[in-house]
Amino acid sequence: MADSKEDVLEMLRDLAELTMLDEGDPQSFRVRAYESAAQAISAQATDLGVLTVKELQRIDGIGKSTAEKIRELLETGRVAKLEGLRQKHPPSVVALLRIQGLGPKALSRLRVELGVQSIDDLRAALAEHKLRPLRGFGPKSEEKLAQALARHEAQGTVGRTPISVALPLAERIVARLRELPGVLHASTCGSLRRFSETIGDVDIVVAAEAAEPVMEALVSMSLTDRVLGRGAAKTSVVTRRGTQIDLRVVAPSQLGAALLYFTGSKGHNIKLRQRALTRGLTLNEYALSEIEGGRVVASETEEQIYRALDLAFIPPVLREDAGEIEAAESGRLPRSLPAVIGDFHVHTTVSGDGRSPLEEVVAAAIGRGYRVLAITDHAEGTLSGVSREVLLEQRARFRALQSELGDALKLLHGVELNIGPAGELDYDPEFRRGFDWCLASVHDHFELDRAAQTHRVVTAMRDPSVRMIGHLSARMIGGRPPIELDLEAIAAAAAETDTALEINGALPRLDLSVEALRRTGGKGVTYVLTSDAHRAEELDRVRFAALNAERAWVDPDRVANTWSPERLVAWATRGS
Numbered sequence: 001m002a003d004s005k006e007d008v009l010e011m012l013r014d015l016a017e018l019t020m021l022d023e024g025d026p027q028s029f030r031v032r033a034y035e036s037a038a039q040a041i042s043a044q045a046t047d048l049g050v051l052t053v054k055e056l057q058r059i060d061g062i063g064k065s066t067a068e069k070i071r072e073l074l075e076t077g078r079v080a081k082l083e084g085l086r087q088k089h090p091p092s093v094v095a096l097l098r099i100q101g102l103g104p105k106a107l108s109r110l111r112v113e114l115g116v117q118s119i120d121d122l123r124a125a126l127a128e129h130k131l132r133p134l135r136g137f138g139p140k141s142e143e144k145l146a147q148a149l150a151r152h153e154a155q156g157t158v159g160r161t162p163i164s165v166a167l168p169l170a171e172r173i174v175a176r177l178r179e180l181p182g183v184l185h186a187s188t189c190g191s192l193r194r195f196s197e198t199i200g201d202v203d204i205v206v207a208a209e210a211a212e213p214v215m216e217a218l219v220s221m222s223l224t225d226r227v228l229g230r231g232a233a234k235t236s237v238v239t240r241r242g243t244q245i246d247l248r249v250v251a252p253s254q255l256g257a258a259l260l261y262f263t264g265s266k267g268h269n270i271k272l273r274q275r276a277l278t279r280g281l282t283l284n285e286y287a288l289s290e291i292e293g294g295r296v297v298a299s300e301t302e303e304q305i306y307r308a309l310d311l312a313f314i315p316p317v318l319r320e321d322a323g324e325i326e327a328a329e330s331g332r333l334p335r336s337l338p339a340v341i342g343d344f345h346v347h348t349t350v351s352g353d354g355r356s357p358l359e360e361v362v363a364a365a366i367g368r369g370y371r372v373l374a375i376t377d378h379a380e381g382t383l384s385g386v387s388r389e390v391l392l393e394q395r396a397r398f399r400a401l402q403s404e405l406g407d408a409l410k411l412l413h414g415v416e417l418n419i420g421p422a423g424e425l426d427y428d429p430e431f432r433r434g435f436d437w438c439l440a441s442v443h444d445h446f447e448l449d450r451a452a453q454t455h456r457v458v459t460a461m462r463d464p465s466v467r468m469i470g471h472l473s474a475r476m477i478g479g480r481p482p483i484e485l486d487l488e489a490i491a492a493a494a495a496e497t498d499t500a501l502e503i504n505g506a507l508p509r510l511d512l513s514v515e516a517l518r519r520t521g522g523k524g525v526t527y528v529l530t531s532d533a534h535r536a537e538e539l540d541r542v543r544f545a546a547l548n549a550e551r552a553w554v555d556p557d558r559v560a561n562t563w564s565p566e567r568l569v570a571w572a573t574r575g576s
Contacts, residue, residue, distance in 0.1 A: 005041060006172050007222055008048055011073050011082060012038040012066070014241075017094065018085035024105040036061040039071075039355070042535075049074055077222035091242035092118035095158075098479045100148045100446075119158055122149060127522060155407060160198035161243045162478035164507035167192060170202045173221065177247075180217055182209040184252050187245035189262035193316045195475050195547045197510060201236075201244035205258050211249035218247050254286050256301035261285035267321025268314075275309050275325070276394040310375065317551040334553045337463040337529075337546050337564040342372030343539060344572070345416070345439060345470055345502060346529035350394055352376040352384030355535040364536040368407055371565040372572070374412035374437040379426035381418030382443050388431055391415060395434075409570055412436035416470060421445040421452070423459025425466070437572055439502065441470035442483060450484035457490060467572060468500040468528055471511040479508070489517045495524035500560060505545030506532045517552035526571075528560050 016034035020026045022425040040061030040085040041048070048056070048070065056067035057400045069079050096119060097106055113134060114125050125131060126149065131142040139470070152158065177186040182409040183206055187193070190203030206214050215235040219227055222479060228244065233277045235247045250258040261269060261284065276283040282291050284338035288308055298304035306313050310329040318324040318333070347354040348361055356364075356375065365373045398413045405411065414437035417425045425432065432438055440460045448456070460466055472490070473482030494501055501520065504511045511534065512520070519528075529545035531538055550557065560568055 002173065004096070005044065005048055008041055008073060009072055010223070011036055011069070011079055015069070015079075015082055015085070017097075018082070018089050020104050021089045021093065021097070022085060024108045026104060033063060033066060037063075045322065052532070057141070073222070081197045086240060090117075095119060096122060096155075098157075099145070100480055101144060101153050106136075109136070112309060119149070119153075155475075155478070155481055157198045159476040160200055160204075160347060160478070161474070162508065163192070163195070163197055163199065163510070164390060164477065164502050165241065166199045166202055166243060169223070169239065169241075172205065172223075173202075173218070173245065174204060174222065177204070177206055177214060177217060178215060180208070183214060184208060184257055187259070188215065189259060190264060191261045192247075194265065194319055195317045195544075195551055197513070201246055203262050204245065204247045205255070205262055206247065206249045206257075207252045207255040208249050209252075209370060213251050214216045218245065243486075248390075250285075252300075254299050256281070256303070256305055257287050257299045258285050260302045260305055263316050265320050266536040268319040268325070270311065271321060273323050275311075279309070281308075294402070308451045315550065317547055318553075320551075334550065337554075337556045337559060339369075340529055340542050340546065341563075341565060342370050342374070342410075342568060343531050343533070343542055344372075344374040344414070344437060344468060344528050344561065345376050345413075345504065345532045346373065346539070347377055347416075347532075347534045348375055350390060351534070352386070352388055353378070353534055354384075356533075358394070358401070359531070360536045361539070362401065362405070362409065363571050364539050367406075368539060370409060371571070372412065372561070372568055374414040374572070375417040376414040376437065376439055379415050379417045381426040382416075384425070385418070388427060410565070412572065415461075416441055417466070418443050419456055419460045421448060421456060423456040425446050425460060425463055429463075429465065432463070436464065437467055438465045439468040439470045440466045442472075442474045446474060446480065446483050448483070449550050450486060453483045454486040454489050457485065458493040461493045461497045466499055467574075468502055469494070470502045471504045471506075471509050471532070472501055473511050473513065473516065475511055477510060482511075482513070485565065487516055488523075491523040491525050493525070494520070495535045498526065500526045503527050503545040503549050503554075503559075504528050504532050505530060505541035505543065505548070507541070507544055510544065514548060514550075514552040517549065517554055520557070521552065521554055525558065526560050527554060527558055527561075 002513060010515045012034050019034060020031045040059050053067045053071050056062050056070055057064055058278045069081060073079050089331050096102055114130055116122050116125055126146045131137045132139050170192055172186060174186045177183055189204060189205050192202055208214050211233060218235055218237060218572050223239045224237045225240045226238050228238060233249055237245050273283045276288060279292050281297060282289055288305050289296050303313050312333055314324050314328050319474045344557040346361060348356060348358045381389055386423060395413050398411055402411045413435055417438055417440040419440050419442050457469060467566060475482035501512055529542050531541040533539045533541060556562060560571060
């Protein structure tokens with residue numbers, strides 16, 4: 001049986017995606033109904049399990065058919081309609097939708113006319129030029145699709161699960177395992193614990209008194225599609241979305257060694273084992289022990305093991321065999337980021353894609369202890385953007401709300417401007433100057449070459465109103481590839497103009513990437529950690545931005561929203 005709001009949300013999102021494939025139309029009535037239902041459910045605090053079909057229908061956005069499917073899921077753990085769609089449109093087909101320019105209608109034709117059922121099939125069809133004779137395609141469309149596939153594969157995400165899917169999935173599983181009697185600890189390991197952008201499979205380690213009940217709980221979860229293997233200490237399953245889950249249960253006394261071993265990376269573990277050997281020790285997933293005699297030196301915690309190897313504790317996000325062991329030995333590990341005191345990329349219901357009103361977002365920011373908050377609804381140049389009149393009305397509300405707040409929270413009336421193909425920005429210069437904070441982002445024309453993309457961003461930086469560039473590469477992990485940019489030129493312009501680069505904490509983006517952060521770090525660039533929140537609870541996503549920054553060894557002194565409130569406000573508003 002399903003027992004959580006997350007199960008219902010996943011079911012509705014799967015229904016929307018698979019129905020879009022089935023009907024070949026992202027705007028069909030059923031697709032929009034499922035999407036609306038997901039939005040309605042996500043805003044619900046009520047326990048869905050106690051609601052009848054009629055009571056579910058009283059929720060705005062939930063029709064009778066959808067209400068019945070929710071009850072079916074909650075009572076049986078399955079939905080017949082969804083099972084049928086999954087059979088018809090397996091994960092290999094859904095993966096094709098991640099290729100830019102390949103919509104559901106075109107994909108449906110490729111499946112029917114060419115038998116394309118996977119990325120491998122598409123690659124073969126393109127290599128043999130089978131698309132050009134098809135009505136509506138032709139040589140130019142075939143070439144564009146081939147380029148899109150090449151960019152998609154160049155990301156290294158094919159056959160891997162994006163973190164935006166893997167992390168919430170893992171957190172759901174871990175939360176349920178922690179509730180089991182006899183479970184003393186449960187957490188993710190592997191590349192997900194190291195906060196990699198994509199993962200091959202989800203590793204979970206549990207410390208428990210008995211393994212069998214934990215294994216049975218995983219196998220019985222509604223998200224489990226099939227069991228790959230089940231043993232005394234390890235069980236592997238595949239979810240209905242095609243992600244492999246590897247669960248290992250260890251004795252509580254072995255937890256630290258297991259966490260260390262199964263977190264990796266491989267290179268990090270090899271160096272730790274070599275270090276152990278030079279000290280007459282052996283390190284494995286069970287313990288750090290003496291080679292002669294086998295006495296256990298450390299096993300219960302990771303901290304104990306690092307200490308026994310004469311190393312400072314190395315946070316999981318740094319364990320990539322990138323010099324972290326040498327840095328831990330010499331006391332040169334990067335400093336942890338101080339607490340974030342403000343967010344500078346936040347949307348409200350004023351934006352077409354915002355879901356929380358201004359007052360809710362402000363209350364959430366105060367609850368997080370923030371001292372500064374910039375609201376940055378979309379400007380008119382984007383699909384979800386609004387007119388200047390709407391923004392002026394919002395500004396008046398800001399001024400009234402600020403007088404109520406006093407010194408509790410400094411509100412900045414901001415806007416997210418769209419960067420046009422030549423670097424042009426929304427509105428006129430005088431209107432832009434009226435904002436306390438302007439960030440500018442690329443939302444379109446992703447196909448421009450490296451020189452053009454670099455020029456448009458640098459041009460936007462040189463506008464006096466722009467204080468930060470949002471999600472620089474415009475990528476969506478596992479979906480849209482990053483635009484091509486000269487990062488050295490971008491970093492130079494950012495330092496020259498004192499324009500910050502955003503570290504966006506939305507899991508589908510994580511933009512700047514770790515690679516981009518490493519290439520722009522040390523060049524005088526100022527960074528800002530943001531949530532890019534579209535609902536109040538998403539303010540928490542700034543923690544993901546912080547993890548990405550720490551993973552890239554970003555100097556905490558370069559992160560503006562960890563500065564003092566006075567310094568931060570003076571910098572953000574250029575002292576005005």
